[in-house]
């Protein structure tokens with residue numbers, strides 16, 4: 001069997017607080033295979049964001065191991081981690097996190113700047129991804145000129161521009177209304193259909209229903225890990 | 237990659253225009269004052285060098301000094317201790333190229349209704365060679381004029397223009413102390429001397445004529461000054477020693493007795509004047525550099541503010557794959573661009589101020605390419621030096637901490 005895209009073993013993360021070390025994750029074991037669509041759920045403060053940040057190589061674990069496409073992340077230096085974030089992972093945030101002074105096209109092209117792609121191919125690839133999320137005609141607009149749902153599409157285009165194997169999204173629909181949320185989820189489903197592994201955090205069962213597997217956190221531990229019941233998506 | 241980064245730095249500068257301009261202003265003032273001060277300093281050095289080159293090289297002046305007969309001492313030039321014979325004896329020494337006895341003073345020159353007061357120099361033909369003074373039109377007087385005490389004169393440009401206006405002075409007759417003198421030559425322009433006198437406000441006549449007709453001389457054969465030129469700078473110390481020994485011997489001075497003449501080394505005086513202006517121009521540059529330093533600190537300050545303000549942006553960039561060196565380069569480039577742009581504007585304004593100073597005063601201003609290059613190099617290093625610390629701080633940020641920053 002092929003090595004999973006993500007494999008974490010006894011992963012732990014403690015935050016230093018005024019009251020001492022606070023364990024936000026207490027030993028998480030999980031494997032996610034290529035092409036899976038996973039929703040991570042759980043009450044507020046259960047450690048979901050902490051977990052996603054570790055998966056996204058934005059933060060480093062306090063204990064345990066994380067293998068990303070068979071590479072032990074703990075052994076990588078800052079430059080190697082940057083390269084993973086650049087090529088292997090596409091991260092989508094709840095707050096979109098577009099750079100406000102750049103056009104949408106430049107925003108989408110930015111990861112390519114850091115992988116050393118020349119200007120013209122960079123532009124082409126960015127346009128291609130903007131077209132794919134249906135915003136090709138806004139290429140020269142600034143982020144402040146478009147709606148939240150459109151901004152999240154641009155952020156997804158940016159996450160896709162370097163053809164990553166893995167999309168990580170922390171509450172990508174948290175700031176959007178239900179209509180727009182459904183459009184964004186449809187986009188994730190489509191990407192997953194093309195073979196990209198998608199892991200997303202959500203509070204809402206009908207968003208989670210788009211995923212094919214649901215992992216539930218509580219107090220820094222996984223409490224359940226189940227396939228989405230058939231027909232759940234249709235039910236909403 | 238570089239082009240993309242340059243564009244971004246340009247955008248970042250444009251994003252907060254007022255602040256960028258104010259930061260740049262520090263560099264503009266710094267570079268501008270360095271350029272202006274260096275132009276003034278180098279101008280002064282140039283002016284002094286110019287003056288020194290008109291003075292004549294490797295020169296000594298001997299001045300008749302105190303005769304201490306019976307405890308009575310008169311001041312410099314007071315007693316007639318030097319003689320024409322002394323001058324002739326010095327001319328025989330090794331390493332001496334020109335010797336000219338000199339008797340000079342201020343006299344009224346009269347030409348028709350015009351009169352003008354100028355320095356009248358009575359001397360011998362080697363004087364012109366020692367001073368490297370050329371005759372523009374006409375011809376110089378010779379040894380025979382000195383022997384026969386003819387009433388001929390060479391006239392300097394200032395005296396000539398005051399007496400004759402635009403007319404050619406050669407062939408005209410002027411009066412000095414009632415005696416008529418025929419002007420046989422017009423001297424080339426020399427400009428100011430080191431002590432600020434106008435060297436062209438001069439008439440040169442044969443020594444003998446000067447002593448008989450102009451100054452009068454109660455002690456025939458004596459002179460107040462002798463100008464001595466050595467063949468080279470290397471020969472000067474030996475000439476000085478030999479000349480002193482020769483004069484002491486000729487004047488029959490016993491061991492332990494003071495010299496009855498003064499010896500002035502004009503080359504040394506020139507060197508010290510050149511050194512003085514060099515020190516002055518270094519000082520001016522140093523003072524101006526302080527403002528450049530202040531400009532650099534201004535850049536550092538703004539870059540630190542910018543890093544703090546843009547922490548979230550840095551986090552986003554890191555999240556999508558910027559390495560530490562990418563962030564470092566981005567902020568360094570921004571600092572560099574601000575300082576170079578400030579430098580460029582400063583250069584232009586500094587040069588303009590220098591040209592204005594030149595136009596409005598008679599100060600000599602020299603803007604050298606080297607000064608401009610140095611200013612540019614210094615501004616670039618300041619950009620890198622003061623940009624480095626904020627840039628490194630930005631690059632060292634932790635991705636997740638930076639992303640959480642509000």
Ligand SMILES: Nc1ncnc2c1ncn2[C@@H]1O[C@H](COP(=O)(O)OP(=O)(O)OP(=O)(O)O)[C@@H](O)[C@H]1O
Pocket residue numbers: 015016017022024042043044045046047048049050051
């Ligand atoms: N930087 C931090 N320093 C200290 N404690 C933190 C930090 N980040 C998170 N925590 C704590 O860790 C726990 C888990 O936080 P986390 O953000 O992972 O929760 P979450 O499941 O994403 O919650 P939500 O659904 O509200 O987003 C919380 O109790 C939180 O207070």
Ligand SMILES: [Mg+2]
Pocket residue numbers: 048049050
């Ligand atoms: Mg969260």
